[in-house]
Amino acid sequence: MFTPILILTAIGLFIAFAVAIIVRYFGMPEDPLKQQITDLMPGANCGGCGFAGCGAYATAMAEGKAKPGKCPSMNSENAAKIAELLGVTVEKSEPMVAIVCCSGDDNTASRNAFYNGVNNCRDAMQIDAGTKSCSYGCLGLGSCANACPFHAIEMTPQHLAVVHPELCTGCGKCVDTCPKNIIKLVPRSAKIHVFCSSPLRGAEKRKVCKSGCIGCQKCKKAAEEGQIEMNGSLAVINYENPPAAEIASQCPTHVLRSNETTPKKSKEETNE
Amino acid sequence: MGEIISLVVGAILVNNFVLSRILGICPFLGVSKKTSTALGMGGAVIFVMTLSGFVTSVINHLILIPYNIVYLQTIIFILVIAGLVQVVEILLQRFSPKLYHALGIYLPLITTNCAVLGSAIICTKENSSIITSVIFCFASAIGFALALLIFSSLREKLDLAKVPESFKGTPIALVTAGLLAMAFMGFAGLAG
Amino acid sequence: MNKSYQFYGGVHPAQQKLARKSAIAVAPLFPFYTVPLSMHIGAPAKPIVKIGDKVLRGQMIAEAGGFVSAPVHSPTSGTIKDIKPCLGVTGVKTPCFIIESDGEDKEYERMKPFSDWQEADPKKILSRIAEAGVVGMGGAAFPTAVKLSPPPGKKIDTLILNGIECEPCLTDDHRLMLEKAKEILIGIQISARILGVKTIILGIEKNKPDAVEVMTEQAKDLPITVFPLNVRYPQGAEKQLIFALTKRKVPTGGLPMDVGCVVQNVASAFAVYNAVYKGIPLYERVTTITGTPLVSPGNWHLRIGTSFADAIRLAGGVKEDPAKIISGGPMMGFSVYSLEIPITKNSSGILLMSPSEITQFQSKSCIHCGRCNDVCPMQLMPGILSTQIENECFDLSENWNVLNCLDCGCCSYICPAGRPLVQHMRRAKAEIMAKRKEAKKDTPKGKASK
Numbered sequence: 047m048f049t050p051i052l053i054l055t056a057i058g059l060f061i062a063f064a065v066a067i068i069v070r071y072f073g074m075p076e077d078p079l080k081q082q083i084t085d086l087m088p089g090a091n092c093g094g095c096g097f098a099g100c101g102a103y104a105t106a107m108a109e110g111k112a113k114p115g116k117c118p119s120m121n122s123e124n125a126a127k128i129a130e131l132l133g134v135t136v137e138k139s140e141p142m143v144a145i146v147c148c149s150g151d152d153n154t155a156s157r158n159a160f161y162n163g164v165n166n167c168r169d170a171m172q173i174d175a176g177t178k179s180c181s182y183g184c185l186g187l188g189s190c191a192n193a194c195p196f197h198a199i200e201m202t203p204q205h206l207a208v209v210h211p212e213l214c215t216g217c218g219k220c221v222d223t224c225p226k227n228i229i230k231l232v233p234r235s236a237k238i239h240v241f242c243s244s245p246l247r248g249a250e251k252r253k254v255c256k257s258g259c260i261g262c263q264k265c266k267k268a269a270e271e272g273q274i275e276m277n278g279s280l281a282v283i284n285y286e287n288p289p290a291a292e293i294a295s296q297c298p299t300h301v302l303r304s305n306e307t308t309p310k311k312s313k314e315e316t317n318e
Numbered sequence: 319m320g321e322i323i324s325l326v327v328g329a330i331l332v333n334n335f336v337l338s339r340i341l342g343i344c345p346f347l348g349v350s351k352k353t354s355t356a357l358g359m360g361g362a363v364i365f366v367m368t369l370s371g372f373v374t375s376v377i378n379h380l381i382l383i384p385y386n387i388v389y390l391q392t393i394i395f396i397l398v399i400a401g402l403v404q405v406v407e408i409l410l411q412r413f414s415p416k417l418y419h420a421l422g423i424y425l426p427l428i429t430t431n432c433a434v435l436g437s438a439i440i441c442t443k444e445n446s447s448i449i450t451s452v453i454f455c456f457a458s459a460i461g462f463a464l465a466l467l468i469f470s471s472l473r474e475k476l477d478l479a480k481v482p483e484s485f486k487g488t489p490i491a492l493v494t495a496g497l498l499a500m501a502f503m504g505f506a507g508l509a510g
Numbered sequence: 511m512n513k514s515y516q517f518y519g520g521v522h523p524a525q526q527k528l529a530r531k532s533a534i535a536v537a538p539l540f541p542f543y544t545v546p547l548s549m550h551i552g553a554p555a556k557p558i559v560k561i562g563d564k565v566l567r568g569q570m571i572a573e574a575g576g577f578v579s580a581p582v583h584s585p586t587s588g589t590i591k592d593i594k595p596c597l598g599v600t601g602v603k604t605p606c607f608i609i610e611s612d613g614e615d616k617e618y619e620r621m622k623p624f625s626d627w628q629e630a631d632p633k634k635i636l637s638r639i640a641e642a643g644v645v646g647m648g649g650a651a652f653p654t655a656v657k658l659s660p661p662p663g664k665k666i667d668t669l670i671l672n673g674i675e676c677e678p679c680l681t682d683d684h685r686l687m688l689e690k691a692k693e694i695l696i697g698i699q700i701s702a703r704i705l706g707v708k709t710i711i712l713g714i715e716k717n718k719p720d721a722v723e724v725m726t727e728q729a730k731d732l733p734i735t736v737f738p739l740n741v742r743y744p745q746g747a748e749k750q751l752i753f754a755l756t757k758r759k760v761p762t763g764g765l766p767m768d769v770g771c772v773v774q775n776v777a778s779a780f781a782v783y784n785a786v787y788k789g790i791p792l793y794e795r796v797t798t799i800t801g802t803p804l805v806s807p808g809n810w811h812l813r814i815g816t817s818f819a820d821a822i823r824l825a826g827g828v829k830e831d832p833a834k835i836i837s838g839g840p841m842m843g844f845s846v847y848s849l850e851i852p853i854t855k856n857s858s859g860i861l862l863m864s865p866s867e868i869t870q871f872q873s874k875s876c877i878h879c880g881r882c883n884d885v886c887p888m889q890l891m892p893g894i895l896s897t898q899i900e901n902e903c904f905d906l907s908e909n910w911n912v913l914n915c916l917d918c919g920c921c922s923y924i925c926p927a928g929r930p931l932v933q934h935m936r937r938a939k940a941e942i943m944a945k946r947k948e949a950k951k952d953t954p955k956g957k958a959s960k
Contacts, residue, residue, distance in 0.1 A: 050387045057381075057394060061401035068405050072412045158601075159847030162870055164930045169937045174601020174847070478897045480875055 360463025371455025871928025
């Protein structure tokens with residue numbers, strides 16, 4: 047009756063002592079910084095940070111391979127403490143949203159040729175830099191929509207990419223994907239945006255696209271000083287000091303408008 | 319000699335731990351996304367399984383059988399294997415940092431791998447000698463690493479394939495694992 | 511030297527050589543010529559005339575912009591109207607001269623001909639070839655003078671004259687060999703003298719028996735071997751032709767000179783003859799204008815800078831609306847959308863295709879039949895590469911040697927699933943080259959590469 051208990055206890059004690067002794071005499075000292083960070087981690091091992099667990103993320107942070115702030119389960123207090131330990135400041139970034147700075151869909155913008163190649167903007171760029179007549183125009187093949195992990199970009203039937211701000215998280219994947227570099231991240235707080243990217247002369251633009259910014263400067267006059275600048279014939283909003291939403295009514299081509307006017311898409315539809 | 323060969327071939331191919339005995343599925347699915355990690359995991363498993371096979375069979379023959387407490391084997395083996403892996407990890411970190419980094423985080427992950435425990439228990443069930451159990455454990459571990467390697471290569475190709483939305487990720491991986499297991503059924507009857 | 515070798519892969523597209531029988535005609539003068547500054551691989555040429563200047567036929571209007579570059583000559587006499595970006599074959603706008611012809615076609619003072627090229631200093635002949643703006647006229651437009659001056663370490667023992675013309679539809683090289691055989695052979699001997707090469711091999715595909723006959727007759731007393739080869743596309747590609755004739759394999763990422771070979775197109779040899787023996791710079795080339803929608807397909811001596819519209823009018827215009835206009839051959843040519851595009855030094859043909867000849871494949875999933883592996887002359891695995899590229903794994907495809915792809919299009923031609931394989935590879939090559947360029951740019955500044 048007692049033999050098994052004794053044996054089990056003996057084995058347990060033996061292993062405990064063996065591990066203790068080996069740790070005492072052969073163990074490597076832990077990085078104190080890593081230990082401190084690990085203590086502040088939530089310990090849920092949820093993997094939301096993209097690492098194998100809290101320990102792995104803490105190690106990566108201690109070694110300078112990762113930045114703090116990726117943990118979704120951590121409260122802001124601990125995050126601040128970790129940032130302090132690492133000697134970095136947690137950027138209080140403004141929430142951003144992506145916009146496609148082009149309004150030229152099939153109804154308003156012309157194309158040089160019928161493109162029937164690989165259905166991907168970056169492939170289309172191999173031939174004639176895309177077939178849109180305007181070299182700053184959205185190609186409309188949906189590379190950004192495919193890249194978006196949140197299904198926040200919709201391709202309209204007229205082949206124009208439109209971002210739904212209510213779904214967009216501002217991750218910037220579409221910005222990297224767009225071969226024409228016409229997707230920009232802008233502060234969510236800004237009310238109105240210029241949906242055109244071409245700095246060419248108004249007359250030149252007019253030839254290839256009816257919905258481009260013609261550079262009439264009406265918006266600049268209506269806005270306060272420094273809110274709207276001109277880059278060639280393109281109005282550019284100064285997002286440090288965004289203009290009021292009412293100015294949009296001044297724009298004759300409606301290229302200056304709110305990004306909220308885009309048709310909303312429900313979540314269920316997105317998943318279909 | 320013939321017995322050993324049939325033991326080895328049987329452990330690697332016929333009664334493959336993952337694909338035939340369905341043991342150690344967690345690391346099989348967890349670390350098979352890339353061939354490089356699969357190799358690391360396979361190496362760690364071979365190392366730990368051989369070592370634990372030796373230690374557990376020693377304990378089995380010197381303690382459990384003489385004192386007639388074979389029914390305690392599960393508890394004792396878990397205890398021993400966990401402690402063993404901890405000790406080995408610490409020693410490796412100290413004396414062979416290169417190997418430690420190569421095995422990386424996989425070492426502690428294996429402490430509770432059912433394949434390691436399973437191999438130890440199978441050995442005691444078959445009542446095999448210490449040498450045979452070490453060989454058996456080593457061969458089983460190689461079988462595990464082989465399955466992991468094949469599966470990870472398949473998954474790398476699977477990443478490029480067009481898979482229906484609802485099957486993406488783990489579902490198609492499980493389907494593939496099933497197909498792979500069926501393929502391994504073809505070895506049944508080999509060596510023995 | 512009596513055996514030819516079969517290179518790996520390749521396909522047999524329908525020949526469709528409509529203009530095979532029509533002799534090369536001389537094109538009339540056109541009112542306007544659009545001459546691009548960059549018609550070759552390497553640095554663009556630098557203009558040496560201003561807007562409003564009067565120029566004469568054969569006058570140099572832009573000088574070479576670097577070592578790997580070539581000058582540009584005026585195709586006729588007239589006025590430089592403008593220097594502005596115009597559309598090229600690939601759809602990218604490059605700076606071009608707009609020359610308004612004065613109708614007189616007066617010739618500029620000719621360069622002194624080397625009628626004694628057998629005795630003349632090879633270095634002088636070489637600089638003449640450079641001065642005349644001769645480039646490889648088969649496709650890549652690599653400056654011939656650079657090709658003929660290999661680095662000192664490389665020993666060249668074989669000069670290959672490329673009369674293969676494996677592209678379907680095109681007949682310009684074929685006609686040139688029939689009509690200018692003597693000139694071509696002098697041109698290639700001049701090149702051989704510059705390189706100091708004794709062995710000259712002329713490769714011709716057997717679908718041109720008349721050209722084989724004429725060339726064999728002309729080369730009878732010359733140290734030139736004429737080699738008829740079995741028909742197979744892309745035999746005209748440098749690496750494949752070298753293998754077919756000499757069984758030498760150009761290493762991955764290497765050049766023909768690494769195996770002691772230089773390949774020259776027959777049109778380039780003719781241009782070398784003109785430049786050296788006659789002193790005429792390269793401002794004219796033979797171009798095939800063909801396709802079923804045309805009234806009278808044929809071959810013409812066209813001035814560089816002739817617009818596609820003028821060229822098509824030459825061929826009698828169209829009898830039905832073409833669905834596609836291609837610069838070059840059907841396998842490797844570029845589909846164009848504007849007829850403003852000019853003929854350049856490497857435009858071997860203009861091909862029009864009728865709607866009935868065009869099929870739009872719906873690209874489906876790869877069925878792993880492996881036919882693309884069978885036909886790829888570079889022994890790549892296009893099917894696997896294309897799935898990698900579709901998933902944007904460009905690093906992976908680089909490891910699978912996608913950069914070796916020579917754009918021949920055999921894989922797309924053979925694919926039963928209608929997959930755009932060669933288009934995918936083109937994109938991967940462009941993305942990898944762009945990434946390399948970026949990495950190169952970043953390193954001097956000490957930035958970490960992305």
